[in-house]
Amino acid sequence: MAPHTEQLTRPTVRLRGLTRSFEGRTVLDGIDLDLPAGQFTALLGHSGSGKSTLLRAVAGIDHGVAGSGTLTAPERVSVVFQDSRLLPWRRVLPNVLLGLDGADAEERGRAALFEVGLGGRERAWPSELSGGEAQRAALARSLVREPELLLADEPFGALDALTRIKMHALLRQLWERHRPSVLLVTHDVDEAIVLADRVLVLERGRIGLDLVVEREGSHSHGEYRARLLQALGVTEDVS
Numbered sequence: 001m002a003p004h005t006e007q008l009t010r011p012t013v014r015l016r017g018l019t020r021s022f023e024g025r026t027v028l029d030g031i032d033l034d035l036p037a038g039q040f041t042a043l044l045g046h047s048g049s050g051k052s053t054l055l056r057a058v059a060g061i062d063h064g065v066a067g068s069g070t071l072t073a074p075e076r077v078s079v080v081f082q083d084s085r086l087l088p089w090r091r092v093l094p095n096v097l098l099g100l101d102g103a104d105a106e107e108r109g110r111a112a113l114f115e116v117g118l119g120g121r122e123r124a125w126p127s128e129l130s131g132g133e134a135q136r137a138a139l140a141r142s143l144v145r146e147p148e149l150l151l152a153d154e155p156f157g158a159l160d161a162l163t164r165i166k167m168h169a170l171l172r173q174l175w176e177r178h179r180p181s182v183l184l185v186t187h188d189v190d191e192a193i194v195l196a197d198r199v200l201v202l203e204r205g206r207i208g209l210d211l212v213v214e215r216e217g218s219h220s221h222g223e224y225r226a227r228l229l230q231a232l233g234v235t236e237d238v239s
């Protein structure tokens, strides 16, 4: 295989046989999953289906999965949650720079804030930010680490519909510019189709559907939507 082809197909994340149980109840049941470098993947599933559990396992922050299956993940991983998790006693820029060192850290932090549209807000307190702005700051904090893998657990779940649309455009733009692999957990079928190139549906502890979304393809948004809702067992009754 030519070196450049290898580069393109090399998975950033490789999961084999990942199983996770809580008190004897199996939530993830032998998951196999490859996330290719630079791919934007969304993960859908009913509440309680194990999306956050899977994300935590991939992030390496669930020590309870030790010994079950194998996980290969990159070194630089960033995680964004539904709430920004900014430290309230630090201003925005120090929050973005948290744990980062290097002579150019501050410059990179300022650049990341500018990229998410928060240029000029470096000295604001988290309590002075709107929900959307706080999530932008959280994205800046992730980006400044130049992650190979960005994991996001319903990052827009608490935002109003208009702000969410703007955040979709921003996230897609940032992804196009920096090209990390993305695994976005969402319960929003439309969000998944709009943002991702591949959508997974988690059901009964397994990947029940693995759907490629072709941006320039012949399938409409409505067709993808119907397919995903069917996999989720949701029927849209319009009568």
Ligand SMILES: Nc1ncnc2c1ncn2[C@@H]1O[C@H](COP(=O)(O)OP(=O)(O)OP(=O)(O)O)[C@@H](O)[C@H]1O
Binding pocket: 022, 023, 027, 045, 046, 047, 048, 049, 050, 051, 052, 053, 054, 187
């Ligand atoms: N630390 C834990 N201890 C016990 N049970 C847990 C723990 N973490 C998760 N679970 C259980 O595992 C199942 C999957 O939880 P998880 O949070 O992964 O679901 P989810 O798909 O992210 O749901 P939601 O869409 O509501 O966020 C749930 O039944 C939950 O109660």
Ligand SMILES: [Mg+2]
Binding pocket: 051, 052, 053, 153
């Ligand atoms: Mg969850």
